Amino acid sequence: MTQKASVTAAVLVIGDEILSGRTKDANSGYIADYLAKIGIDLREIRVVGDIADEIVAALNALRARYDYVFTTGGIGPTHDDITADAVAAALGVGIGEDPRAIKLLLERIKPEALNEARRRMARIPHGARLIENDISKAPGFWIGNVIVMAGVPAIMQSMLDRVAEKLVTGAKVVAKTIEAGGLPEGAYAAGLTDVAKANPELSIGSYPSFQDGAFRNEIVVRGKDTGKVAAAAAAIEALVARLINEQV
Amino acid sequence: MTQKASVTAAVLVIGDEILSGRTKDANSGYIADYLAKIGIDLREIRVVGDIADEIVAALNALRARYDYVFTTGGIGPTHDDITADAVAAALGVGIGEDPRAIKLLLERIKPEALNEARRRMARIPHGARLIENDISKAPGFWIGNVIVMAGVPAIMQSMLDRVAEKLVTGAKVVAKTIEAGGLPEGAYAAGLTDVAKANPELSIGSYPSFQDGAFRNEIVVRGKDTGKVAAAAAAIEALVARLINEQV
Numbered sequence: 106m107t108q109k110a111s112v113t114a115a116v117l118v119i120g121d122e123i124l125s126g127r128t129k130d131a132n133s134g135y136i137a138d139y140l141a142k143i144g145i146d147l148r149e150i151r152v153v154g155d156i157a158d159e160i161v162a163a164l165n166a167l168r169a170r171y172d173y174v175f176t177t178g179g180i181g182p183t184h185d186d187i188t189a190d191a192v193a194a195a196l197g198v199g200i201g202e203d204p205r206a207i208k209l210l211l212e213r214i215k216p217e218a219l220n221e222a223r224r225r226m227a228r229i230p231h232g233a234r235l236i237e238n239d240i241s242k243a244p245g246f247w248i249g250n251v252i253v254m255a256g257v258p259a260i261m262q263s264m265l266d267r268v269a270e271k272l273v274t275g276a277k278v279v280a281k282t283i284e285a286g287g288l289p290e291g292a293y294a295a296g297l298t299d300v301a302k303a304n305p306e307l308s309i310g311s312y313p314s315f316q317d318g319a320f321r322n323e324i325v326v327r328g329k330d331t332g333k334v335a336a337a338a339a340a341i342e343a344l345v346a347r348l349i350n351e352q353v
Numbered sequence: 354m355t356q357k358a359s360v361t362a363a364v365l366v367i368g369d370e371i372l373s374g375r376t377k378d379a380n381s382g383y384i385a386d387y388l389a390k391i392g393i394d395l396r397e398i399r400v401v402g403d404i405a406d407e408i409v410a411a412l413n414a415l416r417a418r419y420d421y422v423f424t425t426g427g428i429g430p431t432h433d434d435i436t437a438d439a440v441a442a443a444l445g446v447g448i449g450e451d452p453r454a455i456k457l458l459l460e461r462i463k464p465e466a467l468n469e470a471r472r473r474m475a476r477i478p479h480g481a482r483l484i485e486n487d488i489s490k491a492p493g494f495w496i497g498n499v500i501v502m503a504g505v506p507a508i509m510q511s512m513l514d515r516v517a518e519k520l521v522t523g524a525k526v527v528a529k530t531i532e533a534g535g536l537p538e539g540a541y542a543a544g545l546t547d548v549a550k551a552n553p554e555l556s557i558g559s560y561p562s563f564q565d566g567a568f569r570n571e572i573v574v575r576g577k578d579t580g581k582v583a584a585a586a587a588a589i590e591a592l593v594a595r596l597i598n599e600q601v
Contacts, residue, residue, distance in 0.1 A: 121556055124395045125526070126385035127573060128560065133400070137374035147372045149407075150400035152381070155558070159397075182539045183559040184546040214539070222542030240563060259563045278373070291430045291462070294470030298432040308369055310403070311431040312376065315488060315507045327373060 112145045112275040115167040118152040119160055119178040119188050120256055132177040132261050139265055144274035145173065155179060160191035168195070168250055173272065175265075178256030180245060182222040188253060189246070193230035196249055203229035206244050213242040238263035276329040281338035285311075285322035286349050296344040297324065304337045306330070360393045360523040363415040366400040367408055367426040367436050368504055380425040380509050387513055392522035393421065403427060408439035416443070416498055421520065423513075426504030428493060430470040436501060437494070441478035444497055451477035454492050461490040486511035524577040529586035533559075533570035534597050544592040545572065552585045554578070 116136050122128040133150045140147045148171055153159040160179075167174045179188030193200035206227035207219070214223060226243040229235065233248035238260050245254045245264045254264040285293060290311050301309045307328035313320050324341055328334045364384050370376040381398045388395045396419055401407040408427075415422045427436030441448035454475035455467070462471060474491040477483065481496035486508050493502045493512045502512040533541060538559050549557045555576035561568050572589055576582045 118398075121558055121575070122560055122573070123382075124385060124398070125528070125575060126382060126387075126389045126395075127528070129379075129382040131377075134371075134374060134377040137372055139374075141374045147374075148402065150366075150372070150398075152398035154396065155556075181559065181561065182542045184542070184549045185556075185558050218539070220539060220543065222546070223539035225542070226539075257561055257563050280373070280375070291466070291468060291471035291474075294430045294432070294473070295468065298470070301432045308403075308433075310369055310433045311429065312370055313429065313505055315505050325370070325375060327369070 108144070109273055109275050112173070112273055113148050113171040114140055114145050114173040114175060115149040115151070115171045116147065117160075117163050117167060117174055117176045118150065119155065119176055119191075120152075121154045121185070123152050123178075124154050131258055132256065135258065135262065136175055136177075136265065139269070141278055143269055143272065144277040145272065146275065146278070155185045155187060157187055157191050157194065160188065161195045164192060164195040164251065172250060174251045176251065176253050177261050180226065180243065180253060180255055182225050182243075186225065189228050189230060192248065192251055192253055196230060196251070198248070199231040200228055201231070202227045203233075203235070205229075205235055209235070209237065209242045209244055236264045236267055238267065278327050278329055279331050279334045280325055280327045281334055283324040283326070283338055283341050283345060285324060286345055288322065288345060288348055288352075289320065290322055292348055292352075293324075293344060296348070297341065300337055300340050300344070304328075304333060307333060307337055309337065309341075356392070357521055357523050360421070360521055361396050361419040362388055362393050362421040362423060363397040363399070363419045364395065365408075365411050365415060365422055365424045366398065366504075367403065367424055367439075368400075369402045369433070371400050371426075372402050379506055380504065383506065383510065384423055384425075384513065387517070389526055391517060391520065392525040393520065394523065394526070403433045403435060405435055405439050405442065408436065409443045412440060412443040412499065420498060422499045424499065424501050425509050428474065428491065428501060428503055430473050430491075434473065437476045437478060440496065440499055440501055444478060444499070446496070447479040448476055449479070450475045451481075451483070453477075453483055457483070457485065457490045457492055484512045484515055486515065526575050526577055527579050527582045528573055528575045529582055531572040531574070531586055531589050531593060533572060534593055536570065536593060536596055536600075537568065538570055540596055540600075541572075541592060544596070545589065548585055548588050548592070551588075552576075552581060555581060555585055557585065557589075 233246035236245035254261045364381045481494035484493035502509045
């Protein structure tokens with residue numbers, strides 16, 4: 106992997122089934138975790154339906170703003186699989202049956218079974234690199250800064266593994282979590298603001314959850330400088346300890 | 354509920370914790386299900402971080418395009434809770450401490466404990482209606498076509514219940530699912546395209562999943578005309594039965 110100070114990314118999830126509620130999107134959360142681990146900052150996620158103009162508009166907005174755009178969904182053999190054509194349209198390049206992709210498909214599909222629909226899976230924008238996976242023979246592809254992957258989670262994950270080592274990455278974000286020890290957010294918010302203001306290069310968040318009738322709060326410090334993250338986390342731990350002590 | 358032919362919506366999820374992978378967003382999937390059931394078409398989901406300019410830009414893009422924008426996250430008492438101010442900025446209205454919201458907070462918080470941080474939860478854009486919930490006293494709000502809800506799922510769900518009966522809704526989408534009975538997508542894709550072309554007003558999707566080393570495909574027909582959905586589903590069932598028969 107090549108390294109830069111900061112590398113940014115967006116995820117574009119493509120599919121009516123997410124918007125209708127039929128399918129719960131697990132891919133964007135998986136990619137968020139994955140990119141954090143390798144040192145790429147995920148800045149935005151969008152979900153759009155199977156509508157060419159929507160996909161093109163979202164792709165063009167995202168690829169102009171971020172170093173990488175990872176798409177999931179819409180690269181199968183059926184009529185609703187329109188991602189490859191939308192990517193070609195967004196990038197203004199041609200698209201056609203790719204002999205490398207046909208060869209891959211023929212490793213699993215008999216020549217007489219390679220019908221028109223299955224050939225759709227070999228439609229790849231001109232100039233793209235193919236992305237193989239461990240599960241199917243239908244490839245994703247990488248063109249410009251757009252990385253096009255399948256929607257089926259196991260296949261998407263395999264494609265992401267294949268791509269990861271070729272990505273330019275940045276400094277990894279380090280995170281420290283501090284349990285608020287039963288304190289309500291309103292009790293530590295002022296102190297936390299002070300720590301946040303003193304550390305503008307860190308991202309400090311307070312995350313309440315509600316379980317079994319009670320709130321449980323966690324404070325997370327995130328940043329690329331391990332020493333600064335540790336110092337801010339220590340300051341917050343001291344704040345929490347002091348406030349708990351004052352309560353007693 | 355008032356009814357229209359078609360009512361559209363977008364969801365805007367606000368929070369660094371989703372983009373960092375720390376928290377898996379369950380709210381947008383819940384809202385997708387909920388809106389489908391009451392007859393609102395969810396067209397787009399976006400996730401942005403706790404950055405004012407990003408929230409404002411996403412809000413303005415979405416509220417111009419869709420009948421409703423539902424936001425989740427960023428309305429607590431800590432420094433990273435900036436949604437209310439971003440909404441006011443996006444809509445070009447003032448914002449300040451809302452006496453109605455202060456009154457609500459005082460139902461649970463003693464006057465001497467209503468510190469500056471907790472008062473932040475009463476910052477409401479001018480002209481907004483408050484949205485209460487069954488769990489906390491901190492309200493969400495509704496201004497223009499923007500509905501601002503908490504990020505904690507139980508609270509967000511309660512707010513959505515409170516809002517639902519006041520929303521204008523459209524015809525509900527009916528969905529029929531056809532099991533592809535072990536057929537690969539490539540076997541039925543051509544026939545499915547014919548059904549889709551004959552029914553341009555329906556959304557017909559093919560959804561593969563991969564479990565225990567095998568693909569399992571489902572075909573879903575969605576639309577607002579029950580008769581047309583049933584007829585298309587019957588045509589697809591006949592297609593699947595014919596293809597399975599041909600295989601034997």
